[in-house]
Amino acid sequence: MKSEAGFYCPAYVGLRFFLLMAVLEGHYWFEKFPGTRVGALSLSVPCFFALSGFLISHTLFCYESLARGRALATFYFRRALRILPAYYLVLALAQWWRGVPYLGWHLTYLLNWKIYLVSCSDPAAFVEYLNYRDFNAIHFWSVCVEEQFYLLYPLFVLFGPVVWRTRALLVGILFCVGARWFLLKTAPPLCFFGGLPFVAGEYILWGCLFAWMDFRGRWRWLESRWALYGSLLGLVALAWNDTAFARWGQWRPPLHQSVYCLLIPTLVASLRYNGASWLGRFLAWKPFRRIGTWSYGAYLVHSFLNPTLDGLLEAYPALVLFPACPRAGLGPLLTIAVAALLWTFYERPIQSWRGRFSGAVVAGEDGHAVDQKAGLAGEGDAADG
Numbered sequence: 001m002k003s004e005a006g007f008y009c010p011a012y013v014g015l016r017f018f019l020l021m022a023v024l025e026g027h028y029w030f031e032k033f034p035g036t037r038v039g040a041l042s043l044s045v046p047c048f049f050a051l052s053g054f055l056i057s058h059t060l061f062c063y064e065s066l067a068r069g070r071a072l073a074t075f076y077f078r079r080a081l082r083i084l085p086a087y088y089l090v091l092a093l094a095q096w097w098r099g100v101p102y103l104g105w106h107l108t109y110l111l112n113w114k115i116y117l118v119s120c121s122d123p124a125a126f127v128e129y130l131n132y133r134d135f136n137a138i139h140f141w142s143v144c145v146e147e148q149f150y151l152l153y154p155l156f157v158l159f160g161p162v163v164w165r166t167r168a169l170l171v172g173i174l175f176c177v178g179a180r181w182f183l184l185k186t187a188p189p190l191c192f193f194g195g196l197p198f199v200a201g202e203y204i205l206w207g208c209l210f211a212w213m214d215f216r217g218r219w220r221w222l223e224s225r226w227a228l229y230g231s232l233l234g235l236v237a238l239a240w241n242d243t244a245f246a247r248w249g250q251w252r253p254p255l256h257q258s259v260y261c262l263l264i265p266t267l268v269a270s271l272r273y274n275g276a277s278w279l280g281r282f283l284a285w286k287p288f289r290r291i292g293t294w295s296y297g298a299y300l301v302h303s304f305l306n307p308t309l310d311g312l313l314e315a316y317p318a319l320v321l322f323p324a325c326p327r328a329g330l331g332p333l334l335t336i337a338v339a340a341l342l343w344t345f346y347e348r349p350i351q352s353w354r355g356r357f358s359g360a361v362v363a364g365e366d367g368h369a370v371d372q373k374a375g376l377a378g379e380g381d382a383a384d385g
Contacts, residue, residue: 003055003059004059004062004078005055005056005058005059005062006058006059006061006062007058007272009271009272009275010275010283010284010289011271011275011279011280011281011283011284012051012055012268012271012272012283013283013284013288013289013292013293014282014283014284014285014288014289014292015047015051015268015271015283015292016048016051016292016293016295017288017289017291017292017295018044018283018288019044019047019048019295020044020291020292020295020298020299021332022041022043022044023041023044023045023299023302024298024302024331024332024335025041025328025332026038026039026041026042026044027139027302027303028325028327028328028331029041029325029328030042031325031327032324032325033324033325034246035246036246037240037245037246038246039245039246039249040239040240040242040245040246042245042249042250043235043239043245043249043250043260043264045142045250046200046203046250046260046261046264047264047268048142048146049142049145049146049200049201049203049204049207050203050204050206050207050210050261050264050265050268051207051268052146052149052204052207053149053203053204053205053206053207053208053210053211053265054207054208054210054211054214054265054268054269055211056149056150056153056208057153057157057207057208057211057212057215058211058214058215059075060075060153060154060157060158061157061211061212061215063075063158064157064158068158068159071154071158072154072155072158075154076154077354078354079150081350081351081353081354082296082351082354083143083146083147083150083296085346085347085350086296086297086300086342086346086347087143087300088107089342089346090297090300090301090304090342091103091106091107091137091140093304094135094137094304097135097304098135098307099135100135100136100137101129101132101136101137102114102129106137106140109143109144109147109148110144111137111138111140111141111144112141112142112144112145112148112195112196112197112200113196115129115138115141115192115195116191116192116193116195116196119188119190119191119192119193120187120188120191123188123189123190126190126192127190134303134304134306134307135303135304135307136303137303137304138303139299139302139303140300141192141195142195142200143299143300144195145195145196145197145200145201145204146204148197149197149201149204153208156168165212166209166212166213169205169208169209169212170209172201172205173202173205173206173209173261175198176198176199176201176202176205177202177258179196179198179199180193180199180202180253180255180257181255183199184252184253184255187252191252192251193251193252193253194249194250194251194252194253195250195251199253200250202257202258202261203260203261203264203265206261206262206264206265207264207265207268209265210222210265210266210268210269211269214269214272219269222266222269222270222272222273223270223273223274224270225270225274225277227266227269227270228267228270228271228274228277228279229279230266231263231264231266231267231270232267232279234263235260235263235264235267238259238260238263239260242254244256271283291336293343294336294339294340294342294343295339296347297338297339297342297343297347298335298336298338298339301335301338301339301342302331302335305331305334305335305338306327306331308334309327309330309331309334310326310327312330312334313326313327313330
């Protein structure tokens with residue numbers, strides 16, 4: 001079985017389940033215990049970034065044997081069907097139900113820039129925005145970052161000179177590092193710059209660089225289980241002892257962010273080759289993959305469900321499993337249930353159209369793109385980033 005990326009790694013879909021759980025529990029627990037190690041769970045969002053950079057890069061490299069116009073149109077069409085319908089449906093329902101601040105910025109996928117501008121120019125307004133109960137949709141900043149990546153990166157891959165690709169990616173990474181250092185020195189204390197593409201983008205660009213080296217067969221060390229378990233242990237050890245993420249490090253990334261940017265894509269890339277490892281088999285367990293398929297929809301809806309969640313917990317106190325953090329028990333279950341309904345009755349029917357745009361483009365055994373009407377990886381194409 002293959003995906004658009006030229007390979008199918010079931011463990012990636014299961015990994016999305018655990019990243020989703022980290023996002024949900026991170027939000028719930030950090031609200032109750034700010035300034036603690038719980039903040040390290042926010043690293044799940046950068047993991048999503050690196051995974052997207054890795055898989056989308058492999059996808060575009062496979063598309064390169066097609067005509068540029070067709071490759072670009074196919075990529076955009078399939079990405080639009082995967083991302084836009086659920087996003088705009090959830091946004092429309094949230095706006096109808098209670099209203100969403102900065103709606104126009106949401107509609108144009110520029111919310112991350114708006115948050116940055118407000119946090120720099122009007123800290124009081126930023127605090128008010130953060131306190132807009134649970135309907136501020138601030139978590140959409142990361143969706144906007146990825147959508148901007150999906151829009152611009154294909155132009156770089158399909159129309160840029162291949163000979164300059166490695167150096168261009170390295171320059172982009174250095175720019176991200178420089179931008180982060182500059183903002184740390186000059187930005188106001190409440191400045192939200194973690195969501196900007198040129199800072200959060202460092203995770204994505206490292207994922208892209210790892211994919212490029214992997215696609216060319218240059219970094220064979222990624223196939224080693226030492227790379228897999230070494231990066232995993234290093235990431236856990238660093239995150240557990242890193243006080244920077246107690247202050248939401250993705251908002252104000254620490255100076256040593258690049259260490260995470262190396263460990264995370266190493267883990268992602270080496271997991272591709274170690275599906276038979278205990279970690280690969282564990283992540284590929286079917287229930288994990290099933291819920292991982294729903295991770296996008298779950299991420300979209302989870303914040304908007306909080307008022308309903310609080311009402312249920314108030315009406316039925318027996319549902320409170322963790323008195324110190326009431327949302328932490330029922331919250332993920334409610335989110336997953338709603339995401340399952342969203343996938344079954346809305347997202348999955350739409351996804352059936354993705355393979356009908358001039359035939360699906362899939363990589364063959366040699367890594368070159370070929371046409372076929374069926375045969376893409378299942379699980380809702382959850383493996384394609």
